[in-house]
Amino acid sequence: MAQKVKLSTIGESLGVSTATVSLALRDSPLVAEATREKVKAHALEMGYIYNRRAASLRTSKSGILGVVVHDIMNPFYGEILRAIEMELDRSRQTFILSNHYDRVEKQRDFLETLMQLGADGVIMSPAIDTPASDMELLQKNGLPTVLIARSVPEADLPVFRGDDKFGISLATNHLISLGHKRIAMVGGTDKTSTGRDRYEGYVEAMHKAGLEVKDEWRIIGPRTKAAGFEAAGQFLALPDKPTAAVCWNDLAAIGLMSGIARAGLRPGIDVSVTGYDDLEEASIATPALTTVHNGQPEVGRLAARAMLDRIEGKQSTHGELTLIKPELHIRQSTSKVVERI
Amino acid sequence: MAQKVKLSTIGESLGVSTATVSLALRDSPLVAEATREKVKAHALEMGYIYNRRAASLRTSKSGILGVVVHDIMNPFYGEILRAIEMELDRSRQTFILSNHYDRVEKQRDFLETLMQLGADGVIMSPAIDTPASDMELLQKNGLPTVLIARSVPEADLPVFRGDDKFGISLATNHLISLGHKRIAMVGGTDKTSTGRDRYEGYVEAMHKAGLEVKDEWRIIGPRTKAAGFEAAGQFLALPDKPTAAVCWNDLAAIGLMSGIARAGLRPGIDVSVTGYDDLEEASIATPALTTVHNGQPEVGRLAARAMLDRIEGKQSTHGELTLIKPELHIRQSTSKVVERI
Numbered sequence: 001m002a003q004k005v006k007l008s009t010i011g012e013s014l015g016v017s018t019a020t021v022s023l024a025l026r027d028s029p030l031v032a033e034a035t036r037e038k039v040k041a042h043a044l045e046m047g048y049i050y051n052r053r054a055a056s057l058r059t060s061k062s063g064i065l066g067v068v069v070h071d072i073m074n075p076f077y078g079e080i081l082r083a084i085e086m087e088l089d090r091s092r093q094t095f096i097l098s099n100h101y102d103r104v105e106k107q108r109d110f111l112e113t114l115m116q117l118g119a120d121g122v123i124m125s126p127a128i129d130t131p132a133s134d135m136e137l138l139q140k141n142g143l144p145t146v147l148i149a150r151s152v153p154e155a156d157l158p159v160f161r162g163d164d165k166f167g168i169s170l171a172t173n174h175l176i177s178l179g180h181k182r183i184a185m186v187g188g189t190d191k192t193s194t195g196r197d198r199y200e201g202y203v204e205a206m207h208k209a210g211l212e213v214k215d216e217w218r219i220i221g222p223r224t225k226a227a228g229f230e231a232a233g234q235f236l237a238l239p240d241k242p243t244a245a246v247c248w249n250d251l252a253a254i255g256l257m258s259g260i261a262r263a264g265l266r267p268g269i270d271v272s273v274t275g276y277d278d279l280e281e282a283s284i285a286t287p288a289l290t291t292v293h294n295g296q297p298e299v300g301r302l303a304a305r306a307m308l309d310r311i312e313g314k315q316s317t318h319g320e321l322t323l324i325k326p327e328l329h330i331r332q333s334t335s336k337v338v339e340r341i
Numbered sequence: 342m343a344q345k346v347k348l349s350t351i352g353e354s355l356g357v358s359t360a361t362v363s364l365a366l367r368d369s370p371l372v373a374e375a376t377r378e379k380v381k382a383h384a385l386e387m388g389y390i391y392n393r394r395a396a397s398l399r400t401s402k403s404g405i406l407g408v409v410v411h412d413i414m415n416p417f418y419g420e421i422l423r424a425i426e427m428e429l430d431r432s433r434q435t436f437i438l439s440n441h442y443d444r445v446e447k448q449r450d451f452l453e454t455l456m457q458l459g460a461d462g463v464i465m466s467p468a469i470d471t472p473a474s475d476m477e478l479l480q481k482n483g484l485p486t487v488l489i490a491r492s493v494p495e496a497d498l499p500v501f502r503g504d505d506k507f508g509i510s511l512a513t514n515h516l517i518s519l520g521h522k523r524i525a526m527v528g529g530t531d532k533t534s535t536g537r538d539r540y541e542g543y544v545e546a547m548h549k550a551g552l553e554v555k556d557e558w559r560i561i562g563p564r565t566k567a568a569g570f571e572a573a574g575q576f577l578a579l580p581d582k583p584t585a586a587v588c589w590n591d592l593a594a595i596g597l598m599s600g601i602a603r604a605g606l607r608p609g610i611d612v613s614v615t616g617y618d619d620l621e622e623a624s625i626a627t628p629a630l631t632t633v634h635n636g637q638p639e640v641g642r643l644a645a646r647a648m649l650d651r652i653e654g655k656q657s658t659h660g661e662l663t664l665i666k667p668e669l670h671i672r673q674s675t676s677k678v679v680e681r682i
Contacts, residue, residue: 110435
C-alpha cells in the first residue's frame, strides 16, 4: 500500500537527483535545509509515504520508543508521561504506549511487539512480580531499558523514582506535629518497592515519635478514587478511632475525603488526610489536599534523557537508582487534632 | 539485534521442521495447538524474537493499530480507550497510542508514523481544524480509519459518538423542571462538532421553555477540572446571578463545584450543577454529580469492532454516523431552585 509514489518521480518534478530526495527524506545533513524542506513538502503533497519498515531493516534505528505503565488513566503516570513526551518530541522520537494493568503476561506481549518492531528502547514502570529474567531478555535483545516509579529486584537497570520512605515520613511527621497520635495508613500494596518503602517510612516515623502502630490501622488496597471513597466506611469504623489518615496516593486521599464528607464529617477539620504525588488536582480539591510532591515531571524528564543518551550510546545501559527528593506541600486537608467521639 | 536464534535451530532441538516452527510462531491453524504452544514456549526460552518488520514486508498486515485522541489523560478518552483495548486484546491486535493536544501537526506526525509502520488502521478523535484532505491521505494510503467522539466535516468516514444535542437537552430540561430559569453554560468550544451541538441543544431547550439565553451566561473554554475551578469566580459574578450551570463535561463540573465550595456556597444546594460524560468519578464526587451518560464503553467497543471488520474486509471504509443515545443520571448536585442574593 505504502510507497506508491517513487523517489525518482519526486526528484524529476523538483529537478534534483533521486539520492538527494532519499537523503532529504531521512533528514540527512548532507542536503541543505531549504532543499530538505522543499523535498519533504513536495513528497507529502504527492502522497509519498516513507516506508519506515523497509528503512529500519537497513539502518539499526527505528525512531520508536516504547512506554509501558500500570495504567495511563492514572494521572500519576499521565504526568510522568507528559514530561517524557515533551522530551522525546524535541528529539523527534515516536513513542508507543501501553498499559499492563499489573499483568506480567500483558507486559510481555507488549515488550515482544517492541522487539518485533525493532524499537530503540523502552521506558517502563514494571508490573508487580515482573521477574528479573524478563528484563534480561530485553538486554539480550539489545533493547535499552529504563525503569520509572518502581524497581525490579535483581535487575541491573537504571531506575528513576521518588524517595518513598522519606516522602511518607514527611506526611506522617506533619500529622504528628499537629498533635495526631492515632494515625491510620490507607491504601497501597506490599507487592511493589513503592508500597514496601511507604509502609516502612510510616511505621518508622510513628515509632520514632513513640507512637503505637496498630495492624488494624492499615487499610491495604486502595489506589484509586473509587477505592478510597469506599474505604471511608471502614476508616470511620476503625478501633480507637484514628484522627488522621496517611494515604497511599492523592487518588485514594481525594476519594477518602469525599467518603468522609458523605458520612457528614468535615475532611480537613474532623479528620486530617494527607495524599501522595501532588497531582494537579490536589490543589483544586476542596479542601485542598496536603500532599507529598513526588516529582513526576522530573522522573519523566530524567528517564527520557537517560533513554536518549543510551540510544546514542552516550551511557551504559547498566543500573543505577536515582531517587528524586520529595517535598511536603501543606494545604487545607490537615489541621490540629480534634478528638472524634 | 533481533532474530539471533534461527528457526532451524528451534526446529532441530524440538525435532520438527523449520516450516512448522515458522507457522507455529505465526499462530497458523495448520499446526496443532499443542505443537504451537510447545514451539512458542521453546522459542521464547531460547530468546527468539519474531521479526515483525521483516514479516510485515512479506504479508500485508502488521497487527498494529493506531489510536490518537486529544489527551489520553482526560478520563473521557481513557474510558473509551479501555473499551477499545478490551476488544482489541481479544483479537491480539497491538495498539499504539498518541495524544495530539488538538495540534493538527502533531496528529499528522503520528499518522505518518503509522503509515510508515504499515499499521492496519487508525481509530481517532480528530484534532480541532483537521482538514478533510488529511483524512483523504489516509484513504489514499489504504489505512482504514474510524472516528470517535468528533466528526471531520466533509470526510467520508465512519463516526461513533454520542448524540450531543439530545444529551445536553436532557440536562437543561432537568434543571428547568426543578424551577431554574437563569441557567448558564460553562465550558466547551465552538470549534468541534461536539461543542457546536451541545451549545445548540442548550439554547433550543431554553427557548422551547420560553426562557432567555444571555450571551454573558456562556463561559466558553473550560474542559478540565482546573479550568472549571477557576471559572467559579466568573460564574458567581455573572449578571442576573444564574442559579444553575450546565457544564460542558464532568471535569469542568467537578472543578466548578469545588470552586463554588471554596467560595463558601454549597454546590447542589445553593447552585445546581450538571456534568456531561458520566465519568467513573461523577458518582464519587461529593455532592454526587447529576450528569449525562455519554456511552464511552459503547463508543469504544463499536469503534473497535468496526475497525476489526474493516481490516478483515467485512465492511466498506466509507462513512456513516452512529449516534449513541445518552441518558440522564440524576444525583445530588441538582435540586429545586434557590434564589441567590
